[in-house]
Amino acid sequence: MSVVPAPVARQPWRMLFPLVALIVFGGLVLYSAGGGSWDPYAASHLVRFFVFLAMAFVMSFFTRDIALVLAFPIYGVVLIMLLAVEAIGFVGGGSQRWLNLGFMQLQPSELMKPAIVLVLARFYATLPIGMIPTWRAIVPPGLLILTPVALVLLQPDLGTSLAIVFGGAAVMFLAGLPLRWFVGAAVAAAALAPIAFFFGLQPYQQKRVFTFLDPESDPLGDGYHITQSKIAIGSGGLTGKGFNEGSQSHLQYLPEPHTDFVFATMAEEWGFIGGVAVIAIFAMILGWGLKVARHSADRFGKLLASGMVATIFFYVAINLMMVMGLAPVVGIPLPFMSHGGSSMLTNMICIGALMMVDRWNRKAPRSGLQR
């Protein structure tokens, strides 16, 4: 330890090493997906990562008080941006998901994923403990979640809405709300699911679910994605076809080999071993996040950190289930590997928030007295 200066040693290397490894590995996969070239995917992937990593470092220096103060304003701003997207889409005569900021296309719905976690953590951190089992613990957060979800559903973007609901629900669950509420909600959801399915979903979304249930029914249409993804993963075998040798991605059989199906691209070339390595790295990062949450001294830090972990986890789980044919095709990218600025931004905000909580933990050792 003596050789390494203290500020360096203080960094959460347990997370950073696996993360950088994953990013670099992702860069290699994107290099291959780009047809054996750094352009257009791999180089921008790495550049973005380091830009956003710097942002995450900056974030990690925010104090708990600043975070508490900024929570509602941030949520408010993101909500206004969501409204702005709707308004522009309405005026422009077509739906859209992003705001053109001039230097980048920003998807406010992406930012809402960490924002909802932040605002709910803030809400429960200041909610009197006695009110936890009452309506006051569920109605305001419910509104906080459902307002943006409704806006995102209008876009329509089912995947992101689910991610927001999942992040919010995870925070509510960990805030200690009575378990029976969740059980009740689960039962109600199960009962309402068919109704929502037939009346709430767009026909193309319904079709995706059907195709998921039976991909072979439409091997050239909607089932094509799942079928080709499974072929890519399955043909990789134990050790893969070799770097830059994947025929499924290189010959364009695999759709979206650089975004949603980047895992399939990777698995084809690196095989089962590569897949297990990626899953293990995610386990290390998420495990570190959970540890940060458990070691947090106060309720805000705990809920914030665990909510961020849940958000990243949702991405990873849905994406991997999708590419392996365990979930319908929903446009959710794989964190840190898929090419794409918005998803990288969201995930690095989550990482930044975790690093921030980690920093708070060092300064104020765990104590049961603080809320």
Add this chain to the structure above:
Amino acid sequence: MKRMRRTKQRDHVSQTTLDNAFSRRTFAIGTAMGGLGILLAGRMGYIAIAENEKYELESESNRVNLSLIPPRRGWLLDRNGAPLASNRADFRVDIIPDRTTDPEATVDALVPILDLDENQAADVKKRIADSPGFQPVEVASGLKYDQFAAVSVRLPDLPGVVPQRGYSRFYPTGPAVGHLLGYVGPANTEEFEEQDRNPLLITPGYKIGKDGLEQVFEQELRGVPGARRVEVTASGRILRDLDTREDIQGDPVRLTIDGPLQDYAARRIGLESGSVVVMDCKTGDLLCMASMPSFDPNSFSAGIGRVEYSMLRENERVPLRNKVLKGLYPPGSTVKPMHSMAFLQAGVQPEETITCGGGVRVGNRFFNCWSNHGQVDMAKAIYQSCDSYYYRFAQKVGFEKVGAFAKGMGLGQEFELPVTSQFYGTVPSPAWLEEKYDREWQNYDTVNASIGQGYYLTSPLQLAVMTARLATGLYVEPRLVRDGKKPIFQSANFSREHIAYVRQAMSDVVNGPGTAGRGRLPFEDILIAGKTGTAQVVSLSKSDGKTGPWKYRDHGLFVFFAPFDNPRYAGAVVIEHGGGSGAAYPIARDVMTYMFDPEKGMEALLALEEQWGGSAQERLDSQYRAYAASAGEAVPPVPSRSEAIFDQVEAEARVAARRTEEIANDAIVPRPEANPVSAPRVPTPTPETQATNSAE
């Protein structure tokens, strides 16, 4: 569970219980996350390791596109090894409807590039509409390189269009071999299903034999397809060739047909509708089976076009019917030498005479002869074609016996030949009549049958076989494939004297005081022997057989063999509605002249063709152009299955063959029989003039 109890009480929520709940729930979540991670790893292991083989195969079948190279079809050769059907390298364009987004628009885009006319475009569209989608449809073949290249560069905008360099079937003599060889065309859905969905059949550019020898020898001619493995992208772009296996050409089939003779005979038929069969008496080899008018098999390879089909259908001379095998005609007097042999076998002496007084009384009724021959013995009966003689002796011997003999000579018989179908006609007998028309055999039935009329129906092939058997005294079997073996035929046990007698009488038909004086060959040393025949198709009240509507005119027939004293070749010529035997025997004369001296034969033909307006191929082409020009766009489409076309033709042939039965329920009044007087040896210009000369 502890927590459940607590929340029910509501009040006892404290910092500690919340912290504990958080620890438990994060632990639960962590466990769930870990569990899902293991599940995902397990799932991946299952796909990538347990099912690896299956997915590897699917990945390979994605990556590698195996395309079949259609095998070059085996050649059909004539007896001397010259090709009757060969292959010609060409450029072609096919379209696979399933891979095309909008076939109509694609065809419209191809029309200007390939220079198709409206009817051709309509044909292609109809074929696409009728096709099951996965089978390629030929748009055009025999393209110029420029057209091929023009399509190739536009391929990105024309999905489903397959330009190819390949081989197409080529019949050098076109219409002359149309009926004999058939033609080739793309397999239809039924054929694809029948042959176990052989992928070769839906390979663009692959054709199977349709009709004729092409169909019969399909398996021999087919060959083994080659294959090319290429790496392709999802959008079908070929990246590179992986490996190629060359195709193996189909085996050639060597026929007994003499190509030049076949062509000559077909051309010599000229404007008439009819057929010429020539066979080798020693081996049974069929040297020539010409049937005209015909179609050009070269133009059928993409399927039969609507203009061509209409033109062929509307022609009353049925160019789609193979008249050698599926034309049935009353043999008329051509059976007389054979009947004479039957009488000889029954003990009739050649010297026995009858008196022909313009006819003869049989039973209680007088039956007419075509002329008044006076005293007639067997030889005179043959060369002068005296009907009375046959009435009398058929009556004496009994027609049942004569009919049985005729069957032995090949009439009413099917032969073991590699053909898609052959009609076997009728040799009437009392039993047959009872069975078929439920009436008793009458004297006039004997009279009619004795001169080859009535219910008698024969095909030109049968007449040729009959003549060969009669000339040699052997049961000659016709054959079409030259396998190198020399067949041995059973003897019919005719005495030498009888054979010589009939041969001489038949020689006298041409070279003596017979009915075919102008049939003599232009050689001093080769004498042809034969027998004329004029078969009546309608009653005298309807037509005199020489003038009036074409379809009411008499058929002209001639059977022959040469040289008369040592028969080498035998054959038959049948000219439908030629107006009498005068239309037939000059053709036989010229064909045999060509046989022995091609140059002399050709001279005679060229003079005739000048009058007719070109060779058979040239006349067919100009007829097509004229028809297409006058028909314009209003041409109805072709039946989608070519089998349907030929089934229809065959059905109509059966109906046509039985038309003469209408006049069989009474005695016919025989027509004048050809030229009784010898004429100079110069070829007379047209069959029409000869026919008029022939009347007495």
